[in-house]
Amino acid sequence: MSRSGGMRLEAKRQPLEAELIQGCLQGDRQCCKLLYEQTASVMFGICLRYASDFHEAEDILQEGYIKVFRYISQYRGDGPLEGWMRRIFINTALAYGRRHKCESPTEDPPYPDDEPLTADVLSRLETFELLELVQNLPRGYRMVFNLYVIDGYSHKEIAGLLGISEGTSKSQLARARSQLRKMLANTQQKKTYAKAF
Amino acid sequence: MRRLSDDRLDQHLRAHLQALRVQPRRHIWTLVEQRLQPRNRPIRYLWLTALFTLWHLPLANDWSVQRYSRMQLPAIRIEEAITYESVQQPAFSTLSLAKLRKNYWSEKEAEALPRRPDETGELAAIVLEKISLSTISHPLMHKTIRNEWSIADECNRRWQVGFLVQLNNNWLVDFKNVFKDDVRYQFTMGASYGLTAGYSISSRWALFGGLVHTLGAGQRFANTAVHGRAVDLQFTAKQISLSYLHVPLWMQYELRPSAVRFDRNMRLNLFTGLQYGRLLHFTMDKLKGDMKNNFVLRNNEYSLVGGVAWQLFERDGSLYTVGLRGAVSTPIFTRQMEQYYELQRARNVSLGLFAAISLNRCASRNR
Incomplete structure (x- = not known):
């Protein structure tokens, strides 16, 4: 029961994503916004992990979405869109890191090492x-x-x-x-x- | 107390962080949307102006007119055709009338032509209509004749003294990072006004000079490399506003009447030159700068200027002109402070729409 319900849901969601992609390809801002709203929280989570602070994560998020909307035509649809977007955001974060390499200390900051971690x-x-x-x-x-x-x-x-x-x-x-x-x-x-x- | 293994640590962090979902702040989408729109880089305007000019050049310039004349108007001898001058004369000369009769009218028809000065406009229309009906089949030809007609009134030596008003779109372009997207600009308007004077040294070339007061040069901007892209301009923007007294000197080249394209006697001019600017006063973040102890901004500015001007019409000895004028200056900050204010080698760049009225005195006329 739940399985068939899930499949029905899946069948309903699939064209929506395709429609969104199509809309983004045609430059429809509403579709871009919907795609952003659907995925922003996950992507921001990725950005936060790779960034050193909140503002840097917001920078990466912006750059990532610009890339997503500019290169969405290169998404072939052979995997989930979220996976493709994840890769873009990770690559964006890495590029951002390379650009701001010198701003972060490479040496270990001093932390006490006297207590074993449990x-x-x-x-x-x-x-x-x-x-x-x-x-x-x-x-x-x-x-x-x-x-x-x-x-x-x-x-x-x-x-x-x-x-x-x-x-x-x-x-x-x-x-x-x-x-x-x-x-x-x-x-x-x-x-x-x-x-x- | 058991020590935590690497796998356990990884597993725990993965469990917490892999599916991490955090809603970004609301204005992020607005910033993304803004960046998806085409950027207002000065270079784009310049390209558009250049393209527009180039597109008009072949048809606007008179070599094309001559080409059309030679190729497609063998029957009409342009030098014998009706000129503006001949129809403008209070009572047109018997020579002109003879030409008219000989080439385009029968004697009976010529008798019916208007003779009084106030009817000359009507005569011109009749002449053109006659020419186009009798000998010209191609639609371009009609316009070509009109072209020649307007050239005939050309004044090849003239003095001009005029008043110019210009609305500028200004940028402080960081020339060290011109191809990076690090500086976010906010639309910054300025204005210029002043006097111009010029003399045409040949039928096409003219030399101009001016004295122009420029207000509101500079820019409101934010360096995203410093503050991050997500930071609102409202909180991080820097604002530099500059006022200059400019002394421009430019050469103007007149492309011949562009009637083929515009279907009217409109003249297109290209101009380029140099401009000296003296800084009069400045404000930074709305704080008025001290000109006496100014070690941040250069007091003297030199710019390359250029643009396009359309001479719309001439009425009662006054020329009415509109056009686009752009300028790129030398760096505005002093050598010691070149990387001041989150910018590196910033230059004033402006693109403006101007309107000018100039009193026009003809020194010699083409006959």
Whole structure:
């Protein structure tokens, strides 16, 4: 029952997306706006992960959508539109990162490393706290971490995308994890102190 | 206490962040929409003007008229055709009348032609009608004759003294980043007014000079590379407003009457020249600048100017002209402050629509 209902829904949604794409291809602003409204929250989530702050994420979001609307004719329809858009946003974020390379420190910021990270720390953290931690990673680490851990790219693909060697990608990922552990431990410490006082 | 494994850490972060959905701020769509619209770059206007001029050039210029005359009007001897001058004379000469009779009218028809000065307009119409009916079959030919007719009144040496008013669309173009999309401009209007004077040194070339007061040059802009694209212009925009006394000097080349294209006696002029500008005062973010201690902006500005002017008509010895005029200046900031105000090597660029009235005195006339 629910399966057939789902299929009916799917059948209804499919032409809508196609119509939106068609509308965007014809330069219909209303269709562009609808597509934006339907996908903006997901895409902004991606941008936030790759950006170092909220404003940077908004920049990437804008640039990403400009690319989507300019190059929507290149979408062949052989996969979901969201997947194609995700790739565009990731590439936009990487390009943005390359342009602003020098603005972000590449060395590890100092974090205490005295307390081991435990599983319950993670469970106590909210999504936005985790996001903030990822955003605080140095740009290079953040890119590799996002690509590998969250978006499922292989080290070979990452090396191709970022123009680095596979070895560098692996070492950057290891450093990103290590940095995250330190930052999580730091957060854990802060929370403990906050509770105590 | 068990240490958290890499896989567990990855898994946890993936679970939280992979499906992260955050609604962006509302105005982001407006900014995206704005950027989807064609950009108002000065270069586009200049290209449009250039294209428009080039499109008109072959048909507007008189070599095309001569070509048409030679190719398609063998029967009509242009030099013997009715000229504006001949029909404008209070009582047209017997020579002209003889030509008329000989070429286009029978004696009886010529007798019926108007003779009084106030009927000359009517005569011109009759002449043209006669010519077109009797000898010209191609529609272009009719216009070609009218073309010649207007040329006949050409004054090849004239003095002009006039008044000019111009509305400018201004930009402060960051020439170091001209092909980047980092600076967002807000439409900035300015105005110029002043006196011009000129002398035609040949039937086509004229030399002009002027004294023009320019207000509101500059720009309201935001550097998105500094503030981010999503930031509203309202909060981050910089505004520079400049006022200059300009002394332009330009050469003007007259393309011959463009009657073929415009179906009227309209003259098209191209001009280009140099302009010196003296900074009179400036404001930055609406704060009036101190001209005595100004070390930010250059007091002297030099520009390349150019444009197109359409001489609409001449009435009671006054020429009425409208046109497009563009200018690109040397950098406005001093060498020490070249990268000031979020810009690098910023120059004043303006494209304006002008209207001019000039008193016109003919020094010598084509006969």
